[in-house]
Amino acid sequence: MIIDCAVIGGGPAGLNAALVLGRSRRKTILFDDNKPRNAVTSHSHGFITRDGINPQELKRIAQEELRQYPDVRILKQRVELINKDNDLFQVKTEAGEVYHAKKIILATGFKETLPDIAKVKEFYGKSLFSCPFCDGWELRDRPLAVIAEGQKAFHMAKVVSNWTNDLIIFTNGRKGLSADEKELLISKGIGFNDKKITALIGKEGILERIQLEDDSEILRQGGFIAADWKPAASFESSLGYTLNELKGIETDSWNRTSAKGVFACGDTKIAGPSQLIIAAGEGSMAAIAVNAELIEEKFNQEEKTAL
Numbered sequence: 001m002i003i004d005c006a007v008i009g010g011g012p013a014g015l016n017a018a019l020v021l022g023r024s025r026r027k028t029i030l031f032d033d034n035k036p037r038n039a040v041t042s043h044s045h046g047f048i049t050r051d052g053i054n055p056q057e058l059k060r061i062a063q064e065e066l067r068q069y070p071d072v073r074i075l076k077q078r079v080e081l082i083n084k085d086n087d088l089f090q091v092k093t094e095a096g097e098v099y100h101a102k103k104i105i106l107a108t109g110f111k112e113t114l115p116d117i118a119k120v121k122e123f124y125g126k127s128l129f130s131c132p133f134c135d136g137w138e139l140r141d142r143p144l145a146v147i148a149e150g151q152k153a154f155h156m157a158k159v160v161s162n163w164t165n166d167l168i169i170f171t172n173g174r175k176g177l178s179a180d181e182k183e184l185l186i187s188k189g190i191g192f193n194d195k196k197i198t199a200l201i202g203k204e205g206i207l208e209r210i211q212l213e214d215d216s217e218i219l220r221q222g223g224f225i226a227a228d229w230k231p232a233a234s235f236e237s238s239l240g241y242t243l244n245e246l247k248g249i250e251t252d253s254w255n256r257t258s259a260k261g262v263f264a265c266g267d268t269k270i271a272g273p274s275q276l277i278i279a280a281g282e283g284s285m286a287a288i289a290v291n292a293e294l295i296e297e298k299f300n301q302e303e304k305t306a307l
């Protein structure tokens, strides 16, 4: 059987793409291995009607909604390989199954590498976060840390200062801020510490103190941390799409990649703020663009046959 669209990744981007495709009567398979990066957190904020929802619950509701649409199937498998053979894509899963699709939507999210600080993962998603627009409200008015270096530290500190007047930047032994930047931040009441972090201290993921290489400890009740990001799955070598300057998948405003028939949406583009509602909206846009192409192809084909 040839399906209309294979959606790779079942986070909010892929789920919303599958919803719009199902409602458009497109034969769709949504492949998901359920390893989203927000699995470390229990509350997601900023999604209207869903503010504060557990992210796995959001996923469960979305999957339940998809069951109403008979053309959508969810396969809980990782996609290992995608090839193109003439106009059709071959999608191969980790179980060795092969599916044939006219279009591909990549919604695989990204993987992040946190700074090399002992036990940082115990705190990430509980009191240390990456996005102040997602979790700044919960940490408002507390003594907070920004753990980052260089330009990321400068930018993040300016943004986080919106939620607290008690903010210290920790560069963890690295440099990168210019004297002018430091002076500007200090003039706004933002502290600066460039000693190496030796321990994060707290209970059950809630940060209480940051210990530094000189054994001093600084009281902090949470904060924001800069991570490195890269797409969670790469099909670049077989599909030949181009990447943007941040190494995410480049698309146009309709979420078309440079590879014909391949679309990308959500975090995997690494192109802007990383939020559930943005990812879901992008999934919708990609699905509408897939529909538009399939309709054009159908009508062009019918015109040629009539001639």
Ligand SMILES: Cc1cc2nc3c(=O)[nH]c(=O)nc-3n(C[C@H](O)[C@H](O)[C@H](O)COP(=O)(O)OP(=O)(O)OC[C@H]3O[C@@H](n4cnc5c(N)ncnc54)[C@H](O)[C@@H]3O)c2cc1C
Pocket: 008, 009, 010, 011, 012, 013, 014, 031, 032, 033, 034, 035, 036, 037, 038, 040, 041, 043, 044, 045, 046, 047, 077, 078, 079, 080, 107, 108, 109, 110, 124, 125, 129, 130, 131, 134, 135, 232, 233, 265, 266, 267, 268, 274, 275, 276, 277, 279
């Ligand atoms: C700690 C933390 C807190 C956050 N808090 C918030 C918040 O409060 N509010 C908010 O709006 N956003 C929040 N976010 C961001 C939000 O989680 C992301 O923006 C959103 O999940 C992106 O959706 P996505 O569908 O693009 O990717 P993801 O949600 O990452 O989903 C991608 C899916 O694709 C799957 N996948 C990857 N590769 C393959 C493959 N080869 N085959 C099959 N499946 C594959 C993954 O397993 C995953 O299930 C938070 C993120 C983190 C890390």
